[in-house]
Structure formats: structure tokens, C-alpha cells
Amino acid sequence: MKYFENISDIVVELSEESFSSVIVWGYPEFVSLSLLLALCYASPRQERRFPDDFLFGAATASYQIEGGWNADGDTYNNYARDVEMMRELGLDAYRFSLSWARILPNGLANQINEPGVEFYNNYINEMLKYNITPMITLYHWDLPQKIQDLGGFLSPIFPEFFEDYARVVFERFGDRVKHWITFNEPREICYEGYGSSTKAPILNATDVGTYMCAKHLVLAHARAYHAYDKDYRSDQGGVCGITISVNWFGPLTDSEEDNFAAEIQRQAEWGIYAEPIFSEEGGFPKEFAERVAKNSEEQGYPRSRMPEFSPEEIEFVRGSADFFGLNHYTAFLISAAEHKQWYPMPSLYTDTDVGTYRPPEWASAASSWLKLAPNSIFNALTHLRNKYNDPVFYITENGWSQPPGSGLEDDDRITYYRAALNSVLDSLEAGVNLKGYMAWSLLDNFEWMEGYTERFGLYEVDFESSEKTRTPRKSAFIYKEIIRSRTIDPEYEPPTRTMWIDEGH
Numbered sequence: 001m002k003y004f005e006n007i008s009d010i011v012v013e014l015s016e017e018s019f020s021s022v023i024v025w026g027y028p029e030f031v032s033l034s035l036l037l038a039l040c041y042a043s044p045r046q047e048r049r050f051p052d053d054f055l056f057g058a059a060t061a062s063y064q065i066e067g068g069w070n071a072d073g074d075t076y077n078n079y080a081r082d083v084e085m086m087r088e089l090g091l092d093a094y095r096f097s098l099s100w101a102r103i104l105p106n107g108l109a110n111q112i113n114e115p116g117v118e119f120y121n122n123y124i125n126e127m128l129k130y131n132i133t134p135m136i137t138l139y140h141w142d143l144p145q146k147i148q149d150l151g152g153f154l155s156p157i158f159p160e161f162f163e164d165y166a167r168v169v170f171e172r173f174g175d176r177v178k179h180w181i182t183f184n185e186p187r188e189i190c191y192e193g194y195g196s197s198t199k200a201p202i203l204n205a206t207d208v209g210t211y212m213c214a215k216h217l218v219l220a221h222a223r224a225y226h227a228y229d230k231d232y233r234s235d236q237g238g239v240c241g242i243t244i245s246v247n248w249f250g251p252l253t254d255s256e257e258d259n260f261a262a263e264i265q266r267q268a269e270w271g272i273y274a275e276p277i278f279s280e281e282g283g284f285p286k287e288f289a290e291r292v293a294k295n296s297e298e299q300g301y302p303r304s305r306m307p308e309f310s311p312e313e314i315e316f317v318r319g320s321a322d323f324f325g326l327n328h329y330t331a332f333l334i335s336a337a338e339h340k341q342w343y344p345m346p347s348l349y350t351d352t353d354v355g356t357y358r359p360p361e362w363a364s365a366a367s368s369w370l371k372l373a374p375n376s377i378f379n380a381l382t383h384l385r386n387k388y389n390d391p392v393f394y395i396t397e398n399g400w401s402q403p404p405g406s407g408l409e410d411d412d413r414i415t416y417y418r419a420a421l422n423s424v425l426d427s428l429e430a431g432v433n434l435k436g437y438m439a440w441s442l443l444d445n446f447e448w449m450e451g452y453t454e455r456f457g458l459y460e461v462d463f464e465s466s467e468k469t470r471t472p473r474k475s476a477f478i479y480k481e482i483i484r485s486r487t488i489d490p491e492y493e494p495p496t497r498t499m500w501i502d503e504g505h
């Protein structure tokens with residue numbers, strides 16, 4: 001038995017749990033309230049639902065799934081089966097990337113590879129035939145060799161090359177494709193490619209490489225965005241954004257020092273890409289830029305290792321996105337003094353100079369960096385919403401890895417997806433303008449430096465078989481049911497492991 005002094009307390013209690021009896025003392029509303037309570041008690045607790053127009057999808061990237069690098073080769077030969085899998089799952093949307101070099105073999109827009117264009121046309125048309133919304137990433141880490149030879153992301157001319165490529169793509173596919181993402185994960189392109197040497201082009205320039213790349217990448221994004229806005233949007237009616245990897249970085253303790261350390265880490269990890277585009281002021285994030293400038297001076301550099309944007313560049317980049325795409329996987333707790341690691345000096349992480357920590361109770365995936373952190377999607381999204389004035393968001397990647405040979409009973413992955421999607425529901429209930437969620441990944445694929453040793457697929461791929469056979473894991477059945485019902489039933493068990501295509505898809 002529970003006693004309440006205020007009616008508002010009862011409303012709060014009602015929204016939080018169903019309960020068997022309430023007694024209100026001294027209120028004339030007692031009779032109507034009793035009726036309301038009887039109704040609530042008679043019906044089961046209101047389920048939390050995803051909106052009907054929320055886009056549920058899955059994501060992949062060209063280099064990780066296509067094969068056929070020298071052909072006119074894998075998904076390249078199997079795209080109809082991949083679309084069939086999207087239909088089996090009942091996906092609303094599918095995020096995939098284009099191979100720049102398959103469309104422009106030497107990277108420049110003077111020579112178009114028509115069979116490559118035709119492949120993507122067929123792929124897009126097959127999705128549209130079944131009402132699956134294509135969401136296309138222009139660049140997901142596969143740079144044409146010639147563009148790299150010309151300096152890659154360190155060249156100030158890079159933004160022009162990227163705009164030329166983007167125009168070809170808008171021209172050829174924009175009549176049917178309405179969701180464009182310029183770049184996948186600037187941090188991984190710039191820090192891992194030009195800082196830590198853990199991704200192509202493995203260029204060791206730890207002191208300045210990341211920051212130079214960041215500036216050129218952001219300018220290239222803005223050029224593509226403005227090209228779309230000015231010359232294609234009125235006819236094609238689509239939207240253009242960017243996908244930034246946003247893990248959550250919260251303070252290890254409530255101290256002012258740890259809170260400031262977490263803010264510096266957020267600015268270094270994703271602020272240097274998000275702030276120029278989404279903030280009101282534009283340019284690189286102030287506190288981190290000041291820190292890099294101070295460190296540079298102390299290290300004897302004649303100017304800051306982080307370049308500046310001119311006032312014209314700031315204006316050009318500011319506001320250049322219709323939505324904020326975020327790839328979200330995990331979280332880290334940040335300390336001003338504890339848990340510090342060694343990094344080459346000078347580099348982005350000697351500039352942040354913070355410690356990172358994850359409690360041992362956070363479950364671990366096959367990927368060393370991936371742990372299940374509580375409610376990290378909610379933390380990241382509500383923070384970004386407040387910081388950047390309520391933009392439209394899409395979660396463009398989120399998923400869990402297992403080692404090869406783990407089989408089809410992927411209960412860890414199911415736990416991860418249910419936790420993530422509950423955090424999505426928390427975010428929606430808090431009013432975050434989140435329009436969709438793309439699971440990473442539709443199928444097992446080539447995981448960059450880790451090759452085939454980490455498996456992220458809702459579908460298992462038998463890489464030994466000549467057909468590269470795809471088989472749905474248990475998580476595929478769970479995801480299918482979430483999409484169908486628009487709810488998360490923590491008890492749901494698929495009655496069979498036979499995949500089927502629902503009528504109308």
C-alpha cells in the first residue's frame with residue numbers, strides 16, 4: 001500500500017510504474033482519480049514506442065563489403081541478395097558508401113567509369129523497388145590513389161577535388177537519393193590516418209597532421225554541402241549532412257578538474273569537426289585550440305600546430321549541414337590526473353593530457369575499444385542537442401563485435417542492441433530530434449586493420465564459401481521484431497530461425 005500527499009506525485013508514480021492501489025486523502029478529485037486509476041490498472045503498462053516515421057536501418061561501407069576492386073566482384077556480385085536481406089529484416093533505410101575510385105578511377109572528375117555508376121544505379125533501384133530509403137556516404141575511407149599522391153587530406157586543394165566528385169554523384173544519383181553524408185568519421189580519417197598511424201595513409205605527422213587534415217576535411221564537407229544546396233537541392237529535394245564518431249566522454253568524478261578534462265577530450269575527439277559546422281560561433285573549439293596554441297609555443301613552434309580558419313572560411317563552414325550523423329559505440333570516463341597513458345609527443349593526446357578509464361564491469365566486445373557503457377547514447381545526444389541548438393540527428397552506426405566462429409546465437413549483441421535502443425527511446429522522450437538508427441552492420445565484413453577477425457554482422461557471412469553465404473544471426477530476428485513492432489520486448493524469443501519477407505516489403 002502506498003500513500004501520496006499530492007496528486008502530482010501520483011501522476012509521476014503512474015508514469016513510472018503500474019501499481020495495485022492508491023489512497024488519496026482529502027481531495028475532492030478522489031472519484032475521478034479513482035476512475036483513472038482503475039483504467040490504468042485494468043490496462044497493461046504503456047509500452048515505449050518508436051515513432052512510425054523513425055527510420056530503422058543498417059549500415060555498411062564500400063571498401064568493407066564490395067570486393068571486386070579491379071572488376072567491373074562480393075556485394076558487387078551479390079547486391080540482390082543484400083537487398084533481399086534488407087527486406088527480410090523489414091528495414092526502412094540502408095546506409096552504404098560509394099567507392100570514389102569506382103566512379104572516378106583516377107579521382108578526378110574528367111573520367112567517369114560508367115560500369116561503376118551502373119552498379120550503384122542498380123543497387124539504388126533495387127532498394128527503391130522495395131521502399132527502402134538509400135542513405136549514401138560519399139567517403140568512407142577509400143581514397144583514390146591519385147588523390148593521395150596529390151597530398152590527400154593535407155592538400156589545401158583537396159576540398160576542390162571532393163566537391164568535383166560530389167557533383168558527379170549528386171548529378172548521377174540525386175534524382176533518387178535524398179539522404180547524403182559527405183564524410184564518415186573525420187576523427188578516424190584525421191587522427192588515425194595522419195596522427196596515430198593506425199589507418200591509411202599511415203602518415204606519421206603526429207604534431208600537425210590531425211589538425212591540418214581536420215581543417216581541409218571540414219572545408220571539403222562545406223564545399224559539397226554548398227554545391228548541393230545551391231545547384232541540386234531545389235530539383236532533388238534532399239538533405240546533406242556529415243557523420244562524426246561521437247563516443248561519450250564523461251568525467252570520472254564530479255570534480256571541476258575532471259569535468260574540464262572531459263570537455264577538453266570531447267573537443268579533441270569530435271569538437272574539432274563538429275564545432276566549425278554546428279556551433280553558432282564556428283571555427284575550432286576555443287578551449288582546445290587555446291591549449292594547442294600554448295603547447296605549441298612552449299614546444300618552440302613559431303605558430304600554433306592547429307591552423308586557423310579565416311573569417312570567410314568560418315562563415316562558409318558554419319551551418320553547412322542539414323543533420324548531424326553520429327556513429328556511436330561506447331563511452332570513456334575522463335580524469336584530469338589518473339589513468340594517463342603514454343603518447344608520442346607532441347600529438348593530439350599529449351595536447352589533451354587526460355586519463356581515460358572504463359570500469360571492468362562494462363562488458364567487452366571482440367574489438368578492444370568496444371565496451372557496453374550505460375546509457376551512453378542518451379548522454380551523447382542530450383549533450384549535443386544542448387550544445388548545438390537542437391539539430392536533426394541520425395545515428396548512422398551502432399553495433400557489437402564478436403570473434404569469428406561465435407556462431408549464430410549472438411546473445412551479447414542482442415543485449416547491446418536492446419540497451420542501445422532503450423537509450424534511443426530515452427533520448428526521444430527527452431525531446432531529442434533523432435530521426436533514425438542504423439545498425440552496424442547488415443553483414444560481417446572486412447574490419448580495416450583487424451581484417452576478418454572481428455564480426456559485426458546481423459548476418460553471418462561464410463567467407464570460405466564461393467557464394468559468401470549469408471545466414472541471419474539471432475540478433476537479426478530480434479531487430480526484425482523491434483522494427484515490426486516499434487517496441488523493445490526484453491522477453492521476445494524468435495519462434496523459429498527461418499527468415500521470411502513480410503508482405504508489402
Ligand SMILES: C[C@H]1O[C@@H](Oc2ccc([N+](=O)[O-])cc2)[C@H](O)[C@@H](O)[C@H]1O
Nearest residue numbers: 061184185188245247329330369447
Ligand atoms: C566497426 C565500425 O567502426 C567504425 O569506426 C569506428 C572507429 C573507432 C571507434 N571507436 O570507438 O574508437 C568506433 C568506430 C567505422 O566507421 C566502420 O567502418 C566500422 O569499421
